[in-house]
Amino acid sequence: MTKNKLVLYNSIKKKKEVFEPLNPPFVGLYVCGPTVYGDPHLGHVRPAITYDVLFRYLKYLNYRVRYVRNITDVGHLERDSDDGEDKILKKAIIEQLEPMEVAQYYTNSYKYQISKFNVLPPSIEPQASGHIIEQQQMIGQILKNGYAYLKNGSVYFDVEEYNKKYNYGKLSGRKIDELLSNTRELEGQDEKKNSFDFALWKRAEDKHIMRWPSEWGDGFPGWHLECSTMSTKYLGEVFDIHGGGMDLLFPHHECEIAQSTAANGKESVKYWMHNNMITIEGQKMGKSLGNFILLEEMFSGKHEKLEKAYSPMTIRFFMLQAHYRSTLDFSNEALQASEKGLERLLNAFQLLDNLPVSEKSSYDIETLKQRAFNALNDDLNTPVMLSHLFDAAKYINSVKAGTESINSSDLASLKEIFNDLLFDIGGLLPDKESSSTDSKLGEVMDILLNLRIAAKANKDFATADKIRDQLQAAGFIIKDKKDGFEWELKN
RNA sequence: GGUCACGUGGCCGAGUGGUUAGGCUCUGGUCUGCAAAACCAGCUACAGCGGUUCGAAUCCGCUCGUGACCUCCA
Known part of the structure; x- marks a missing residue:
């Protein structure tokens, strides 16, 4: 075991701190997962691996970790002000599929591809669509506490009101008046008191398929809400570590802090971690x-x-x-x-x-x-x-x-x-990967390369070289080993 | 425009006051029928200018350059 303590860089403090869990040996870890509207790309792997190493190391240190990583399958508006069209829905229209079918497809794709990296599955992988009621309850609490307002069937977070008591911008270092002067004017923003207010609940237009009933009318939850809701539900109002990509720092994580604080009256996360980009x-x-x-x-x-x-x-x-x-x-x-x-x-x-x-x-x-x-x-x-x-x-x-x-x-x-x-x-695998997933090809290569070994044993180097040269010409890399051979397919 | 990062040898990438980072490439060598692979050895950089200091890649200032966020994003 190690003598020194684990030190983590805490984004909200902008410095490294000794990691001390709130309730040892338990550790709550929440990480923003993917929005499932496309096949996973290289960028998705960075946080998956970063927090996998953290998860593995915390467990190695004998902490009992509950690792929650969400699947965003609803609610990410393309623009704050558009007509309630979200990314998953848009893709659904293009492909003429049920929205949930699209979400399921890409959820499967994400899980399958990420698993190839030997990334341990999180303890809980909640989907936003499965937590609509909880999200509505949280909106209700924020409304009750006076930090949100209802307008035309949508509920918006009242940043200015929140900022009177708390500090909006404490994670990102942004100031509310700077935001005011720098936020682009978008159409349809007249519903909001201020441009930096963000949607907690968005009214669904008639054509909008992804919709849920609520006391404010049919609609769907705003894009930052699910993380606040699900982290609270599974890790409690205050938990240890929240991770995600640096690109989510603002506005997503800033809004999360505001939502959780507005609903529960306290700071929800002890350590914020942000991985950088590929x-x-x-x-x-x-x-x-x-x-x-x-x-x-x-x-x-x-x-x-x-x-x-x-x-x-x-x-x-x-x-x-x-x-x-x-x-x-x-x-x-x-x-x-x-x-x-x-x-x-x-x-x-x-x-x-x-x-x-x-x-x-x-x-x-x-x-x-x-x-x-x-x-x-x-x-x-x-x-x-x-x-x-x-x-x-x-x-x-x-x-x-x-x-x-x-x-x-x-x-x-x-x-x-x-x-x-x-x-x-580190989560690496000790075995070298087989050169091909095609086992028939493997069998053929074994036959050829064993022939070559036999030729070499007979000092018939002409035949041995011929096999090697022709395989190389066909795009294979042949490596002789002390006791055999290795090959791989060159792309 | 605002906020915040960063600029390290041929490439990737650690390090934040004095010590060889490391990997890859390259060069030389060992081994093997040859080649490849493997192994060994060599290659000493920190954007520029100024300042602080006995001493700076590391701290401070300025200049130049790059990027991220400010709109969905891992």
């Missing part, structure tokens, strides 16, 4: 910019920006090689560097099973372990943690080569360190 050519990868790469494209390599296919573990490792609060720039070069780096670590790990044991160790394993955990404790500094594992890999290789030595207890300790850090906490 960039591509220096720009944020996102749906709206249209520069995203779908996960299935990453896995297949079928995208104009991709030189080859990348496995989920390569991508996971790539993300762990940057700190979660830094932007991470996508490039083929960087991905391929991660691919090789991961392989180096896995090779070293495999060597641990048959390493010559000596009386003494020529390396201080305990210090290595402490440094690696110190890195994790320092706001989940996974890149530094990994750099220590690379040091260990170099040492393992040297023991193998006979230039360094290790004793049996250190060897056991080193195995444990790799298991804990790389697999248990």
